[in-house]
Amino acid sequence: MMLVLICFILVHAFHLGEEAAVGIFSLAATLVGTIFIAIELKNSQEVTCCDMLIDQNNYFHDNDHLMKVYEALERSQGAQVDMSVWKDVEETDIACYCTFFENLYLLYRHKIARLEDLDDLFGYRFFIFTNNPYIQERHLLPTSSSYNEIFCLYEAWLKFRRKNGSHIPGEDYTFSTEFLEKRLYLRSAEGRGNEPMAEFGNQLKISRMGFKDIPEILSVQQRACDQMADPNQFYPLSRQELIESLFLDTVLGAVALNGQLAGFAVFVSCRDSSRNLGPDADLLWQQSYTFDVVVSDPAWRGNGIQRQFIDLAIMKAREAGAKAILATVSPTNSFSLDNFLKKGFTVLKSGMNKYGGLERSLLIYQL
DSSP: OHHHHHHHHHHHHTTSOHHHHHHHHHHHHHHHHHHHHHHHHHHHHHHHHHHHHHHHHHHHHHOHHHHHHHHHHHHTTTSSOOGGGGTTOOHHHHHHHHHHHHHHHHHHHTTSSOHHHHHHHHHHHHHHHHTOHHHIIIIITTTGGGGHHHHHHHHHHHHHHHHHTOOOTTGGGOOOHHHHHTTGGGSOOTTOSOEEEEEETTTEEEEEOOGGGHHHHHHHHHHHHHTOSOGGGOOOOOHHHHHHHHHHSEEEEEEETTSOEEEEEEEEOSSSSTTOOGGGGTOOTTTEEEEEEEEEOGGGTTSSHHHHHHHHHHHHHHHHTOSEEEEEEOTTOHHHHHHHHHTTOEEEEEEEEETTTEEEEEEEEEO
């Protein structure tokens, strides 16, 4: 458009008089000079950004802290976490890796580098770190509010890759859209985990679970599912739901004296969530406390673990100021149903369709 304007000025300059023509030629020369300066500046900025990213890439490979973490990440992919992979990786090494990507986020936030610029060089190294379950459970999640830049970069980069249909390393462990959009990571749960709450019998104690307990919680759930005669009796908790509840709800574990996890339960607080059963009972979510999940390890069944968790749910619901506790049970799961009924729950609705087509009874405990 600018070049067309210049040509128009030059063509008509000779019809406007000598003085006007000189002025117009001067203006045209200025416009041409401005265009070339703008082009040079743009090229200079691109070269500067390119040089900067090359320097960052060279720094990554020359830094012993970063390479130690990167090598451990490469060795821990595609299999259950092998703790020996991480035995020589220090907290300072992890901190250096985080700081490196926090610096890249600053380049992106201040529009010095685009995600297109960062992706080819650093995308793989970023996602094998942020989507690594060990890194999440031991480092990012316990003090998540300290990693705001990491999560902001993660959200933008995840959208970029999904939009382009690009592969996302460790996709099974991506943080949920809700987790990122609601910025749950700012609700840091530092110090949470293994807080003793109650004891029963001589073998078990109830403790609050933390992020480092995620693998064992999911392992207990899987063992329980594997031994169920009817898999439709239980709808398993997803890893993303578990992470959400570790931030927002109450996750309790029944822990044996030898440290083994014998069972766990999840109580969803009085919050606005699809996991809150309030709407099913025509209650406001502020009024309803949800007994979401209870699982006993097959080796520990018959020890009254579920009944103990029900007692604790009643206590926690009262503390939360709820009007009722709600739970769903498969009508064929007579053992679980009897436990709830003996503790004072009643059947509010039968034959409900929940969890993608599973039949459930809705139980309520009035507070």
